[in-house]
Amino acid sequence: MTARRGRRLDFEHGLVELTHGGGGRATTQLIEELFLPAFHNDLLATRNDQAVMHMPACEMAMSTDCFVVSPLFFPGGDIGAMAVHGTVNDVAMSGAMPLYISAAFILEEGLPLHDLRRIVLSMAEAAQDAGVRIVTGDTKVVERGKGDGVFINTTGIGIRMPGVAPSVEKAQPGDAVIVSGTLGDHGIAILSQREGIGFETDVISDCASLHRMVASLIETCPHVRAMRDPTRGGLAATLNEIAEASGVGMILNESALPFDPQVEAACELLGLDPLHMANEGKLVAIVPFDAAEDVLEALHADPLGRRAALIGRVVEDPRHFVQIQGDFGGTRVLDWLAGEQLPRIC
């Protein structure tokens, strides 16, 4: 191998080899020629197997996610950007400002280095935009046919804003249910790229980091009861989890649910419910009802929250049902998805 003196990695035509995960010179070369320059920061540059950061006394949030989305590249994003945004959002939903992220890769032998570089640069850009630092990492390589291009784990650390403690079990009857924008965009963007399902649409993934919008929401409403980003399982899973954890029900107004018309059309065509589709740049907030108007105003002021809407209310319900009220008064139960609507959406 040639890490110290010799050929550099060929990012145009080269492929990931098993040696890149061996912990020897080829691994070092990948770190030196790709990860360090892309994620450059002091903490990563120490080249230890861990990062060490000064932390003030705080409530610290920690969240982890593996990303296995297929395809790796899709309209509006890719697995790299998503791995940053997704973990930033999970940390932010606790009312914390995300600061540090770890990034660990499971690469499949034969992955074009060109694709890997594109993904890593996309992560770096997403992290820089979000103001978080990728401070430590790991790379493993599995044999051809034992993985699928690249899987990424990101784990994020953040500091919770003082006095803030949203949690899924805090929803109370009377609270307002707010969503920050249109539902199902990510799911449809991914679906449009799948082999055998492909269809024409201009829908792009909503993949984005929401922590700044969360900060302005919290400034407006420090006593937000619960926040969550409705990813896998969509709005339906998220609201059912909150209802279950809080021991309440919810009633949503069908006409208040925000959708992109193209997403609605695609869902109709495919026989899918957009309320079960994944989102990667939306949040659900349960807030005291008298704070709802101010929260909506704060969300509308953020480019990512322009289509925020008050979609329903928390109610007493010993069955913990999430129900949807139609325009003509009829209601239906919005259940969890029975099976798997769409594997590997994130």
Place this chain on the structure above:
Amino acid sequence: MTARRGRRLDFEHGLVELTHGGGGRATTQLIEELFLPAFHNDLLATRNDQAVMHMPACEMAMSTDCFVVSPLFFPGGDIGAMAVHGTVNDVAMSGAMPLYISAAFILEEGLPLHDLRRIVLSMAEAAQDAGVRIVTGDTKVVERGKGDGVFINTTGIGIRMPGVAPSVEKAQPGDAVIVSGTLGDHGIAILSQREGIGFETDVISDCASLHRMVASLIETCPHVRAMRDPTRGGLAATLNEIAEASGVGMILNESALPFDPQVEAACELLGLDPLHMANEGKLVAIVPFDAAEDVLEALHADPLGRRAALIGRVVEDPRHFVQIQGDFGGTRVLDWLAGEQLPRIC
């Protein structure tokens, strides 16, 4: 699905299905019937997408690793125990006490739930023994043939002991090079299980958490220059990394290197160098020479360090070579491994 009322998971005959990664009711069932009871602790039980912990003002260490070891079960351990020990050790090597771990799973459709439970229980036991808590997690499922049973990411957080700051660039000429025990055991234990290579041996993996031994090392020698666990790439990769980062050379005494005779015999049989074999329960410490004797005494007092040995010295060398001096005075350069000796060792 049947999370709320209905059949429980069948851990004897059931298989992982794509729905277990869908974020809906099947995912919830897996969390409720497997992960929560196994890892039980207050932080995990909040059921939020993140854990929130109180942290004092501190130097905080963070480390991440993906584990893709094959086979999943091997003499002396399994992928679950290893995922805990490995991250505990990476955090500990910075001089930190590990406290919290995240656990994220990429499961292959068709994995027996029986195997998954065995792995998860092994993680839980390893975490309990090590005194660390698994506080947040994630589960994804990929289609059959797109993964390999189970991959695990663990990311660990710890608090660095005050006044301690070992780092790979701190080795100085004159320092002692110490290793905490026999070399290559994990590599040979894995190799003995591989299809097509299998051979008879009683060697078991050294897979273990080293943070308590690190604490007693630090108590004895707060100014330890550098610590690292020689996993992938073995002692050779670890020492070359330290030499490179510190801008020094090293000279090891061949006769001082501790080996299990069975590991030596297996390596000879297979034409492998045990200095390139992975270890999962050993550490290398570079310490000021006058502290070496006390450090050895501290290590010998720990059951995991009984065969600790002073194996060499740091020297000035502009080429940053790690050299081995034989019993009759001849030296050879211990280089990084050129290729991949053994894929998926961890």
